[in-house]
Amino acid sequence: GAVVSQHPSWVICKSGTSVKIECRSLDFQATTMFWYRQFPKQSLMLMATSNEGSKATYEQGVEKDKFLINHASLTLSTLTVTSAHPEDSSFYICSALRGLAEAYEQYFGPGTRLTVT
Amino acid sequence: GENVEQHPSTLSVQEGDSAVIKCTYSDSASNYFPWYKQELGKRPQLIIDIRSNVGEKKDQRIAVTLNKTAKHFSLHITETQPEDSAVYFCAASNGDSSASKIIFGSGTRLSIRP
Numbered sequence: 001g002a003v004v005s006q007h008p009s010w011v012i013c014k015s016g017t018s019v020k021i022e023c024r025s026l027d028f029q030a031t032t033m034f035w036y037r038q039f040p041k042q043s044l045m046l047m048a049t050s051n052e053g054s055k056a057t058y059e060q061g062v063e064k065d066k067f068l069i070n071h072a073s074l075t076l077s078t079l080t081v082t083s084a085h086p087e088d089s090s091f092y093i094c095s096a097l098r099g100l101a102e103a104y105e106q107y108f109g110p111g112t113r114l115t116v117t
Numbered sequence: 118g119e120n121v122e123q124h125p126s127t128l129s130v131q132e133g134d135s136a137v138i139k140c141t142y143s144d145s146a147s148n149y150f151p152w153y154k155q156e157l158g159k160r161p162q163l164i165i166d167i168r169s170n171v172g173e174k175k176d177q178r179i180a181v182t183l184n185k186t187a188k189h190f191s192l193h194i195t196e197t198q199p200e201d202s203a204v205y206f207c208a209a210s211n212g213d214s215s216a217s218k219i220i221f222g223s224g225t226r227l228s229i230r231p
């Protein structure tokens with residue numbers, strides 16, 4: 001089956017610093033990837049749609065200047081949390097869209113747990 | 118945009134009994150309805166999905182039903198086992214589009230009592 005990886009799996013950073021999270025589709029090309037954020041005991045909230053070769057599309061309420069997304073290749077999207085604050089501590093999950101014969105399916109990465117101290 | 122509502126938020130059933138989780142969606146363009154199981158600290162795992170050209174789908178102890186007219190879909194787990202304990206999310210999407218973002222419901226924490 002399709003495999004999506006994320007790196008790092010967990011990271012601790014100090015308030016005010018920036019953190020980059022990578023999402024890779026290992027065995028298929030993905031023109032579209034998605035970034036989600038999940039707070040404890042809550043659902044996955046879509047943050048943005050990452051499009052290869054173009055600007056990301058952000059959901060309402062998500063600050064595009066704070067959460068920088070770069071989809072530079074068909075297998076890699078990155079999310080950079082800039083000037084991180086403790087309230088940015090969360091579980092960040094990416095997914096990659098794979099086109100099949102009849103439709104599209106999403107494959108999720110294992111997630112990155114970010115803790116901002 | 119799409120809005121998915123899910124209930125109940127928590128569900129406790131006796132081992133061997135059935136569990137039912139219900140969801141509604143708002144966007145009539147949605148035609149793909151996956152269900153995910155998520156264990157603590159892990160990625161969501163797709164357990165079953167249904168597309169709008171089908172009213173029901175079954176895979177062993179798990180079944181999903183879809184009522185397009187009412188914009189309702191439900192997950193049924195029969196003969197529940199302890200390993201079924203987890204958080205379950207329903208979701209809705211336009212599965213035919215390359216921009217088909219998945220919108221999740223709020224989740225149901227299922228506990229199986231021994």
